Amino acid sequence: MAENTAEPGAPGHAPRRLRADAQRNIDSLLEAAKAVFGTAGVDAPVKEIADRAGVGVGTLYRHFPQRSDLVKAVFQREVDACADEAAALAAAHGPERALEKWLDRYVEFLATKRGLAAALHSGDPAFDALPGYFLQRLGPALGSLLDAAAAAGAIRGDVGAEDLLYAVSTLCRPVSGKGPAYSRRMIALLVDGLRYGAGRPRSASA
Amino acid sequence: MAENTAEPGAPGHAPRRLRADAQRNIDSLLEAAKAVFGTAGVDAPVKEIADRAGVGVGTLYRHFPQRSDLVKAVFQREVDACADEAAALAAAHGPERALEKWLDRYVEFLATKRGLAAALHSGDPAFDALPGYFLQRLGPALGSLLDAAAAAGAIRGDVGAEDLLYAVSTLCRPVSGKGPAYSRRMIALLVDGLRYGAGRPRSASA
DNA sequence: TTGCTAACCGGAACGTCATTCCGTATAGTT
DNA sequence: AACTATACGGAATGACGTTCCGGTTAGCAA
Known part of the structure; x- marks a missing residue:
């Protein structure tokens, strides 16, 4: 090697x-x-x-x-770009708008890597490390946006970054019949859900 | 063509x-x-x-x-075999035992097609119809077992076949670190959950 | 600026595989 | 037993991934 x-x-x-x-x-x-x-x-x-x-x-x-090295590199580069954008958006907009825009960006990222997703879950050990990289990079990026928005009172504070990453990626997986419009609607719903408990920093109410 | x-x-x-x-x-x-x-x-x-x-x-x-025709045929043949076994098990055992055994069989099926799963979600349009076939064939099979077991008072009656199929397949997807033992434990838990409300045929309680 | 060399470049060459083609063999029928 | 539609096997073809190596050049030293 x-x-x-x-x-x-x-x-x-x-x-x-x-x-x-x-x-x-x-x-x-x-x-x-x-x-x-x-x-x-x-x-x-x-x-x-x-x-x-x-x-x-x-x-x-x-x-x-190896072919897989190229795939990995592209994937990581896109993850990096997406993660880095969080800081840029946070600097350029208010906490709530930054969060919104970043989620749009994240959805775009998910769309781009549609093809890659299959490779990731293909069982090829070459890609074993990628999901970890994904979480390790995107988790903190989204986490800081969430924290800022929660601190500003724009959204609730009891939603974890990883959970949200996962939920959005799931919603972006197109089920038969549903188009990308469906995904966007569901994600908007999710974000509104974030706003729902705004101001209540901790403790999930029943 | x-x-x-x-x-x-x-x-x-x-x-x-x-x-x-x-x-x-x-x-x-x-x-x-x-x-x-x-x-x-x-x-x-x-x-x-x-x-x-x-x-x-x-x-x-x-x-x-086409190569995909062979993949499709193998997949469908295994789905058929798994679905057909439901009737055989129902004839040979009591409703509760039949359900248990069939779920084992289903888990085995899922394990076998680990490799196929990647192909299914690869976006190749040749495989578009397979998820539908899967549900159409396995849904009624499991449904009849569930109905029989519920009618016998062995399990609750408010769990849908498709939901259960989906849940089990999700639990069988190995997350990093967890082995097949984890899957079996979680599925056993699920089945115990079915038993929990046994006798209450309709209406989900809060 | 000139010269040197390690690092880099391009693409021909090789091996593997999916897919096609066609002469030969045979199941089922008369 | 003879006939023919159908099926069989495997060589041939073409596309790709991957390797190799003779020629080129960036970066450095004098």
């Missing part, structure tokens, strides 16, 4: 500084992969991704030795 | 009577496919299935023009 390959998705210290063109290609590949996965699903030909990124397949495989 | 091909899995009138060797091969293929899917997953090479069935790949493709 390749050990010294840059591990994208876990931003931090690189083993050795990456050459500029290599970094550029990695970025192109991730962007291309995101687009192709969204259009043609996670099973799209690797060649297509390489072509779209403007590199050869050799380059692709240098950076992502 | 092939129109006149025999459509396995929907037992009924055949367009024209199948030649005996053909029927034999179809059976061998389904049995082989079940075994291989269970061992190596739904993505196992088609050749492996053909070999195990003792036929050439040409024969396999004659009867199942």
Whole structure:
């Protein structure tokens, strides 16, 4: 197995500084992969991704030795982007509006990764760590928004971030017949539910 | 598209009577496919299935023009087997014991199709009809067992078959860390819950 | 600026697999 | 026993994932 390959998705210290063109290609590949996965699903030909990124397949495989590495990297990158947006939204809007907007963003994220979801639950051990990453990254992001909104008295304080993440993702899974409009309606309902007990910071009433 | 091909899995009138060797091969293929899917997953090479069935790949493709046709057929055959067992168990045991045994059987079915589940939710339109088939076949099967047990006063009467099917399948989905023992414990709990209100045929109490 | 070299690049080459095609064999019938 | 619609097997085809290697270049030192 390749050990010294840059591990994208876990931003931090690189083993050795990456050459500029290599970094550029990695970025192109991730962007291309995101687009192709969204259009043609996670099973799209690797060649297509390489072509779209403007590199050869050799380059692709240098950076992502296995197909699953690319999938993982794209997933993590999108999780990161979604999580990071929480702070940005919190800075740009009031607590309630920020929460609303972030949930929209989260729904969009879920829609994008529709294809990925199947891969995640396919039992391939390569993806075992991803659900954990998902929660670890998105949980605190949503948690801080919830806390802020609760502190501002806009929503109740007794709903956990992970529960809400899970509930929304469940509601976004399209059942036969229901379209995305259904999902949006149900999620709006959920958010109104949050508002219902606004001001009561702790203790769930019966 | 092939129109006149025999459509396995929907037992009924055949367009024209199948030649005996053909029927034999179809059976061998389904049995082989079940075994291989269970061992190596739904993505196992088609050749492996053909070999195990003792036929050439040409024969396999004659009867199942697409890979997904084979997957569908195996799935439906297992659903049928599971559903049919309900009547047999009802005839051989008392209502309560029959229900218990059938739920065991259902759990076993769920375990077998672990690999299939991923395929089902992969978004491939070839599998769109399967969840419906699942409910349509298993719903009434479990429903009759529930009715009989409720009528005998062994369990409460206010739990729907589809709800129970769904709940059990959810509990069988292994979360990280929990083993199958966890599933069995939770399902036992569920069944005890059924017993709890035994004798009260209608109306859910608060 | 020039020269050097480790790191990187592209795409041909290889192996695996799903799917198709067609000459041969045979079940069922007359 | 002969006939023919039907079915069989496996070679051939084409698409992909993955590996390999000769040529290129970024980054650094003199």
